[in-house]
Amino acid sequence: MREHGKASDSELPTVSRRGFLGGAGALAGGLAATGLVGGASPAGAEVCGLEWGPRVDLTGLKENFAPQEVKQFTIPAGGIDHLGLHSTDVFTIPGMGEFSVDFSGYFRVARAHPSTFDWAAAEVRVNIVDLRLFGRNEALGEIAVRLNPDILSSGQIFATKPREDGNSVAEEPKACRIATAAVFELRKLGLSVFNKEPILLMNEHITRVPPVDDPSGHALLFRLPLYNLQDPKGEPVAYLTSLRYGADHYLTEGEVRTIKERS
């Protein structure tokens, strides 16, 4: 198992580094590599602290592929989950119009060991450590989505609210939020865009951890600006106006490999 930052670096070596950081990120990354700034890691995210929440320590976490049994109202030990994922995203592109795109693919989620195994009281820290989605729209052509390696996508699963009498409820849905940094490659347009503000994936009705076969996720956003990776300091070139998603079930190692090999 490799560490998140390094895996992302080696697999996605070039264009994303310019994203949120602009030229300065690449500069700082370069300095880190020479030992002038920071330390061992060349990742801009670590030098500049572009972390939208705490980092999950991957040490010792088990890689979870299909088949897995996921029980309702049960908190499992931490692990790295490989789950199918689908979404429907609506983009507005000034001068072009509004476009709805269906995506499917997978995400790899590092799920820390829980604060407790009590369903209601448990808090769980999560990071998205890989993301691959593919979609198609007649006007926009093929669109590929991947994780932005310059920013740590971090989130958490919350304890349920205590009841009025102060006692927690054993079988109550939990809430989850993940601040997500992505790159959308609109290949027909020759345009890759990324978000500087999180795409906040959220779900207030989780009855399983991880939330497999749960189609009810959405992103909390309002005209989220998307920036051109080739002009990261410029004005937004597109907006994400709506996103609904569903986590599917665990994938096999072979299914994950097939998705990752699709370019």
Next chain:
Amino acid sequence: MREHGKASDSELPTVSRRGFLGGAGALAGGLAATGLVGGASPAGAEVCGLEWGPRVDLTGLKENFAPQEVKQFTIPAGGIDHLGLHSTDVFTIPGMGEFSVDFSGYFRVARAHPSTFDWAAAEVRVNIVDLRLFGRNEALGEIAVRLNPDILSSGQIFATKPREDGNSVAEEPKACRIATAAVFELRKLGLSVFNKEPILLMNEHITRVPPVDDPSGHALLFRLPLYNLQDPKGEPVAYLTSLRYGADHYLTEGEVRTIKERS
């Protein structure tokens, strides 16, 4: 007139630098000051590109104080507005409970020259360049809010949606969003907290630019994590769960001075 980054630096010299950037930000800032990284500015934001949207060029923008006339459905030339501001924020602090706090104070908003003076078509880029709010809660004591100088708080006022027939509507409310980075000083607790994800101030019914005497703003957020400035990489120590705000009218230079002198 001083530049945003520099003004913030000189007025708020120490603690905020550790915020989003962690130790690395201070390091990069220090290197910038020595000329090893970046350029002239010691601001971490410029070295590391922590900008939640484009920067407004302040050159030549007029400083606007009371009295000002603000006409409905009219786009003014760019300027730097000094407006009264009030908000009601709800915080959840694990182990302590939920707290609603009323704040009042001011914000200083750099408003770029518009893309056009046509109300419906105009797009306007804005940055919050200063923010001072003061509130009090019986349990939490005095709370002061200020802008986080490590992150550029950037936003925009949008063109109205074209009608079905493709023509724009002359007198239609405009929408506005500003991604805001703040520091909340909970003085009685000896705790200062900040947000790593934007507090997204938004308003979908703006009939004046700037939106003076408009109480209908709110923040789009879901359990927004707040981090301890003294432990920026740790787990969240509080959450902002609701925020409603209203922009008041222009303040005089004397009123702004009084607010800024309050510490």
